[in-house]
Amino acid sequence: MESPGLQIPLRDTPTQTPRSSFPSNIVGRLRDNLVFRSKWAELNGAMGDLGTYIPIVLALTLSVDLNLGTTLIFTGIYNIVTGAIYGVPMPVQPMKSIAAVAISNSAEFGVPEIMAAGICTGGILLLLGVTGLMQLVYKLIPLSVVRGIQLSQGLSFAMSAVKYISKVQDFSKSKSGGDRHWLGLDGLVLAIVCACFIIVVSGSGEEGSEREGDEISLGGSERPGRRGLRRIIASLPSALMVFLLGVVLAFIRRPGVVHDFKFGPSSIEVVRFSKHAWKEGFIKGTIPQLPLSVLNSVIAVCKLSSDLFPGKGFSASSVSVSVGVMNLVGCWFGAMPCCHGAGGLAGQYKFGGRSGGCVALLGAAKLVLGLAVGSSLVMVLNQFPVGVLGVLLLFAGIELAMASRDMNTKEDSFVMLLCTAVSITGSSAALGFLCGIAVHLLLKLRNWHKDQPCSTIQCHGIPWRESQDP
Numbered sequence: 001m002e003s004p005g006l007q008i009p010l011r012d013t014p015t016q017t018p019r020s021s022f023p024s025n026i027v028g029r030l031r032d033n034l035v036f037r038s039k040w041a042e043l044n045g046a047m048g049d050l051g052t053y054i055p056i057v058l059a060l061t062l063s064v065d066l067n068l069g070t071t072l073i074f075t076g077i078y079n080i081v082t083g084a085i086y087g088v089p090m091p092v093q094p095m096k097s098i099a100a101v102a103i104s105n106s107a108e109f110g111v112p113e114i115m116a117a118g119i120c121t122g123g124i125l126l127l128l129g130v131t132g133l134m135q136l137v138y139k140l141i142p143l144s145v146v147r148g149i150q151l152s153q154g155l156s157f158a159m160s161a162v163k164y165i166s167k168v169q170d171f172s173k174s175k176s177g178g179d180r181h182w183l184g185l186d187g188l189v190l191a192i193v194c195a196c197f198i199i200v201v202s203g204s205g206e207e208g209s210e211r212e213g214d215e216i217s218l219g220g221s222e223r224p225g226r227r228g229l230r231r232i233i234a235s236l237p238s239a240l241m242v243f244l245l246g247v248v249l250a251f252i253r254r255p256g257v258v259h260d261f262k263f264g265p266s267s268i269e270v271v272r273f274s275k276h277a278w279k280e281g282f283i284k285g286t287i288p289q290l291p292l293s294v295l296n297s298v299i300a301v302c303k304l305s306s307d308l309f310p311g312k313g314f315s316a317s318s319v320s321v322s323v324g325v326m327n328l329v330g331c332w333f334g335a336m337p338c339c340h341g342a343g344g345l346a347g348q349y350k351f352g353g354r355s356g357g358c359v360a361l362l363g364a365a366k367l368v369l370g371l372a373v374g375s376s377l378v379m380v381l382n383q384f385p386v387g388v389l390g391v392l393l394l395f396a397g398i399e400l401a402m403a404s405r406d407m408n409t410k411e412d413s414f415v416m417l418l419c420t421a422v423s424i425t426g427s428s429a430a431l432g433f434l435c436g437i438a439v440h441l442l443l444k445l446r447n448w449h450k451d452q453p454c455s456t457i458q459c460h461g462i463p464w465r466e467s468q469d470p
Contacts, residue, residue, distance in 0.1 A: 346396055
């Protein structure tokens with residue numbers, strides 16, 4: 001199967017195909033990439049990335065006055081375009097390192113610095129993609145190291161999710177408060193019920209409706225009643241239902257939020273940059289973000305997509321170019337720096353996303369909200385139950401971490417777990433990556449030395465000493 005990557009328009013047309021049909025073939029392929037595999041499943045899968053997207057966007061909006069309306073419009077366009085190009089639920093996520101710097105140091109790292117960091121990061125990724133260097137990096141990095149990055153990122157998401165569920169959160173300061181109350185519209189009981197509901201509906205992520213064991217009893221005869229009930233349960237859009245419940249509870253928690261809506265899009269303005277903004281953005285934002293973008297937003301995404309969608313693989317160069325173009329366009333107008341992320345892809349797949357139509361639908365919703373209510377939507381997001389967001393993020397993190405279960409040798413598992421441990425405890429994917437590469441090379445050197453033919457001395461001892469013995 002041909003790849004649906006960004007290089008589609010550059011492919012040579014077969015000699016037997018009329019030249020005039022070439023554009024129509026491209027349009028047809030892009031249209032096929034947006035076709036739903038299952039209407040409810042794709043709609044449900046679109047919710048799988050919101051556990052990451054909403055908290056970071058909300059925190060940036062409250063702490064540094066990010067233009068939420070502009071961000072919704074641009075990220076909505078990104079979703080639609082990438083869904084049409086790739087044909088898989090390719091996520092559009094915030095650049096987490098840049099967001100973390102901005103939230104923790106909002107007084108000195110404002111919108112100009114955030115956008116400068118996004119532009120610099122996007123420019124470097126675009127250069128790596130166009131020159132083909134990113135594809136070379138993708139081929140050289142061992143699978144065990146990639147799995148270590150995926151496992152560390154998945155566990156990091158899961159730990160953040162548990163923190164969202166168990167602790168009261170202040171997103172404007174990126175801090176956790178006291179223990180969350182058991183009862184209430186954002187209590188522990190609500191989060192636990194939502195988690196149990198998703199587990200009952202989705203299980204551990206297997207294709208429940210396609211398993212023969214669900215349709216055949218131990219005696220070999222089918223049980224139509226049980227089969228029908230399980231099919232109905234498996235077809236429920238669990239993530240969508242949980243998200244809609246959160247929206248309803250947000251309005252119940254503060255009914256007057258309806259009066260805060262200002263209809264119409266927010267004004268889109270070009271960001272003004274100073275030399276100081278470029279300097280601070282590059283040093284404090286781009287330098288820590290770049291390793292994470294290369295490893296998790298490009299390398300890990302390409303590997304995970306080839307695992308989840310055999311035959312639909314696309315090059316690391318195309319993904320790198322995609323991330324670069326997004327930020328070189330949107331950041332000039334104040335849209336949040338974005339990238340693709342393995343966690344978002346895993347989350348959308350977990351809840352049923354199988355085609356580009358999944359993220360295109362999410363993008364259309366963002367675009368409509370950005371044009372209809374703009375930045376005033378932040379009032380609703382601020383009342384959204386954080387525990388519910390934590391539940392969605394928890395399952396996305398677990399799904400990403402489970403991608404590492406294919407390590408079959410003890411050596412590969414050793415490298416993967418060491419890379420994971422360093423990444424989590426050192427809070428740096430780059431540090432974990434370097435340690436994983438170093439250990440992988442040391443093990444290869446050790447094995448190479450063991451495989452060398454033994455020398456005369458090693459194989460036969462030291463005969464000259466025996467001749468000198470009396």
